[in-house]
Amino acid sequence: MTNEIKLFTPATVANVACGFDVLGFCLDTIGDEMTVRKVDKKGIFITKSEGFNLPTETEKNVAGVSALAMYEALQPDCGFEIEIKKNIKPGSGIGSSSASAVGSIFGMNQLLGQPLNCEELIAYALKGEALASGAEHADNLAPVLYGGFTLVKSCNPVKILELPTPEDLFAVIIHPQIEVKTSEARNILPDKVPLKDAITQWCNIGSLVHALHTADYDLLSNSLTDVIVEPHRKALIPYFDDLKANALQNGALGCGISGSGPSVFALTKGKATAKKVSEAFDKVYSDSGINYHIYVSPINTQGIKIL
Amino acid sequence: MTNEIKLFTPATVANVACGFDVLGFCLDTIGDEMTVRKVDKKGIFITKSEGFNLPTETEKNVAGVSALAMYEALQPDCGFEIEIKKNIKPGSGIGSSSASAVGSIFGMNQLLGQPLNCEELIAYALKGEALASGAEHADNLAPVLYGGFTLVKSCNPVKILELPTPEDLFAVIIHPQIEVKTSEARNILPDKVPLKDAITQWCNIGSLVHALHTADYDLLSNSLTDVIVEPHRKALIPYFDDLKANALQNGALGCGISGSGPSVFALTKGKATAKKVSEAFDKVYSDSGINYHIYVSPINTQGIKIL
Known part of the structure; x- marks a missing residue:
């Protein structure tokens, strides 16, 4: 051994x-x-x-x-x-x-x-x-x-x-080199949320799970919405609204905050669209004065790997 | 024609x-x-x-x-x-x-x-x-x-x-012949709910959808929980806690309020368990002085039917 x-x-x-x-x-x-x-x-x-x-x-x-x-x-x-x-x-x-x-x-x-x-x-x-x-x-x-x-x-x-992971799904990540403390990201969230927003959220996660099972990219796109957390946390991420708008305009299925930020993710169907979205992210940040990294990655269906 | x-x-x-x-x-x-x-x-x-x-x-x-x-x-x-x-x-x-x-x-x-x-x-x-x-x-x-x-x-x-509907899934319904106005059932709900409860709820609906896709009865059972609405509305339904406890003791996968009540539903794997649960419902209500109907039904995967 x-x-x-x-x-x-x-x-x-x-x-x-x-x-x-x-x-x-x-x-x-x-x-x-x-x-x-x-x-x-x-x-x-x-x-x-x-x-x-x-x-x-x-x-x-x-x-x-x-x-x-x-x-x-x-x-x-x-x-x-x-x-x-x-x-x-x-x-x-x-x-x-x-x-x-x-x-x-x-x-x-x-x-x-x-x-x-x-x-x-x-x-x-x-x-x-x-x-x-x-x-x-x-x-x-x-x-x-x-x-x-x-x-x-x-x-x-x-x-x-x-x-299940639909084939041909790619992620684009932009990591602005700023610090967002997890504790700060937690504290910015309210203890209570409107019931009507919670209903929207659980409808979306239900439909997201269904979209993954049926490889339905349109539904996946329609489900990638966050009405609970993003409205509060996006204030911690410079140019978040611009990143999201540009990602969606360039064909992203959805775009949101990765974990508690400051990274932002987008999902796309196919690598070509992922490339376009990465360029869109780049355009938003290139003149920002903030250092950043951008990554394009397929979804890793294996997880941790032995090298 | x-x-x-x-x-x-x-x-x-x-x-x-x-x-x-x-x-x-x-x-x-x-x-x-x-x-x-x-x-x-x-x-x-x-x-x-x-x-x-x-x-x-x-x-x-x-x-x-x-x-x-x-x-x-x-x-x-x-x-x-x-x-x-x-x-x-x-x-x-x-x-x-x-x-x-x-x-x-x-x-x-x-x-x-x-x-x-x-x-x-x-x-x-x-x-x-x-x-x-x-x-x-x-x-x-x-x-x-x-x-x-x-x-x-x-x-x-x-x-x-x-x-998707897993094969062999049955529903048991008890309909107490009392009136619960939908408006009353709506008004009893709070405008805001604790974020931690909302998270539990959307985790459950996500896992319920996954359970239906994978015909995983254990997961279905684990997902049939309502931490948002039931705690408020169950007060409108006499003996709700007894109905639920007896249903679960007799093998129901889950039990909850049907719509805005007063009917209560349970889901079971198989007709034999559905029969046991219907008897358990009956036992709770038989001495209550409240009129009621109990129904056992397979899940109808066709919907409305031409006779």
Whole structure:
């Protein structure tokens, strides 16, 4: 049995317009690289952390915390070294902490002969996610592990639904290099929402799930609307309205805030349209004075990958 | 071409726990009988109305109002007589007005050679529904016409989604013979709801749609929860908590208020369990001093039927 595994741990988009706190999907061209190594010395050791100056103390590192939770539960007769090459900037809104939280334990599970199933892995990954965001949310974790579109039915017990991904679906992400604190993005939301808006939202998530099952792109487009969260949070993202308007004018199926921002996502049918939307995003930000990155990616239906 | 058509216009269940205002399904063993007849004399005439003493003036009768809306739009070179044998009590919560509103125009459309598609028919049926409930809601209309489970994506323009119905799904309905006014049932609801409850609700409707597509009865059961409306409305229905507890104890997948009540529905896998649940409902109400009817029905995947 191999003692070392190298992984691609993908970025993800949570909320997906109408699915605040429960929906997510997985990206393919953006992600971290992680190496997990089985060692004789007991314990969890973050032996390398490249990019973004993250702590290497196990208890302060997201990948370390999830690994430790699993390690303490399984009590294996070995230890693990973890190397992280971080490409997803923390606080970008595309699941940086989730990529780390899942990567370490997915690697450990592989090296131990897969004693745990995916829902059990999520339960440990939630501990890492909580370190980063202060709450146990699985809407980014689930797509890292399962790939495609996922719906988090429940976190305790963990119950994840794998939704079908229509072929030819692409995502475009723009990541403005500004900081939006998850806590700030949370606090900006009201405790109560109008019932009529909630009805619109649950109609849209119901129809989105149906659209994914039937590969109905028109319905997918009609369902990608957020009347609850976006009206509050978009104020935190410069030029959000322009990004959205330009994306839709250039053929995007929908456009919204990725996670708690500041990244913005669009979905498209086909790569050519994705390219057009990426150019539209670029046009909005090119004279803004704000640094930004733009990514085009097919939906990653596999999730985390062994390299 | 025939000049007369006899129809079975089925009762329906709207809301379906997690889908307030948008979800519905169609029943098979409960419904009205209607006859629509093409006549030379122009106009819409309610020539017979049996049961529940409903008005026969066209403008005051739900079937008449929807028929009139369609008639005025199409301006055919004939008139129509409508006979109604009403079996679904108005105000029962199982779509009495929707059965009438759809029946007349479905019959007329057949006799005219089907010039209109289903979504166009719904647009006229909404006028009849508005007479009864004061608002244009299609959550009962859609399952009458399409059968099975439906999701009303939009009323203007009309957009109805037909969801798959797992085989072997049965409904049990108890209709306590008490009056719950739709307006009262509406007024009891708050204008605003907690965001955390709304999230639970849209997670449930998303997973319910997935459960219908995958014929996953366990997930269906886990999704049939209403944290928004039921806590308020159940006070209007005597012994609601007992009905629900007994239904679930006897194997029901879920149990909730049908439409705005007072009827209560349960869904089951298989007829034998439906029978047990109907007995459980019966037990709760048998000593209550309240008159009631109980119905067991498979899900009607066809909808309105030509007899």
